[in-house]
């Protein structure tokens with residue numbers, strides 16, 4: 321990793337997403353001395369992580385210019401409060417990298433002018449190095465900076481590059497928010513098992529192991545999910561009976577399409 325005290329990396333907002341990435345970076349062995357966390361309200365878990373690795377922390381952004389990356393990971397609704405406090409730390413040697421849903425490049429330009437800026441959309445599996453992050457760099461972002469972004473984000477999972485800012489909202493609806501859909505599906509599978517008569521604890525164990533196992537199988541085999549589904553589905557068997565319900569007109573596909581569209585719509589609203 322190319323970060324150092326001379327080329328620092330500052331994380332503004334170590335909440336759910338920033339904290340997940342930070343945990344992933346620590347597990348990956350990134351030099352804690354190159355990182356500064358700026359967040360006035362640390363959770364006990366993140367406080368313990370900082371202490372364990374000796375990571376620097378400040379409640380507010382120091383005035384010194386950051387000739388490296390400032391990763392902005394605060395809520396979109398906080399931007400107007402937080403960004404003015406970063407202005408004195410930015411010049412043309414600073415790269416602003418935002419993980420915020422909705423918040424457009426023009427919002428950063430309003431505060432920082434035309435400095436190198438990139439938006440990205442990670443997801444919380446970054447915490448276990450199984451995230452996927454889509455990145456949209458503005459034209460000001462140099463190849464060297466793209467390389468640094470790649471190093472940083474690939475340390476916590478896959479990285480894909482976007483050629484249009486509009487795509488970020490769509491990515492948000494699929495993979496940014498997506499882990500929550502999978503967790504919710506796991507909850508519903510557990511509840512369905514309980515409703516069918518299984519003890520709650522056993523239903524939960526079965527649901528979690530099934531979702532993790534199916535995910536790992538998709539990951540390791542690299543096989544098309546439709547093929548993996550067919551492999552489970554014996555003709556006229558139990559899975560076919562269940563899939564008749566899940567794949568019906570009132571099944572998962574129309575609901576998922578509606579859910580992703582709702583997330584995309586909300587991302588556009590957050591742009592303000």
Ligand SMILES: NC(=O)C1=CN([C@@H]2O[C@H](COP(=O)(O)OP(=O)(O)OC[C@H]3O[C@@H](n4cnc5c(N)ncnc54)[C@H](OP(=O)(O)O)[C@@H]3O)[C@@H](O)[C@H]2O)C=CC1
Nearest residue numbers: 333334335336337358359361393394395396419420421442
């Ligand atoms: N959660 C997710 O799965 C994903 C989130 N994102 C994006 O990541 C961003 C953060 O979301 P998330 O992590 O969920 O939200 P959190 O609220 O968990 O994290 C934001 C963090 O910023 C802190 N904070 C508040 N004010 C300041 C300040 N002035 N300076 C620095 N830090 C401050 C918050 O403290 P406090 O909590 O005390 O207010 C909190 O620790 C959002 O823009 C979101 O769109 C993107 C992809 C996935």
Ligand SMILES: O=C(O)[C@@H]1CCC=N1
Nearest residue numbers: 420421492496497498
């Ligand atoms: O719910 C949100 O707005 C954020 C963005 C993607 C995931 N969490």
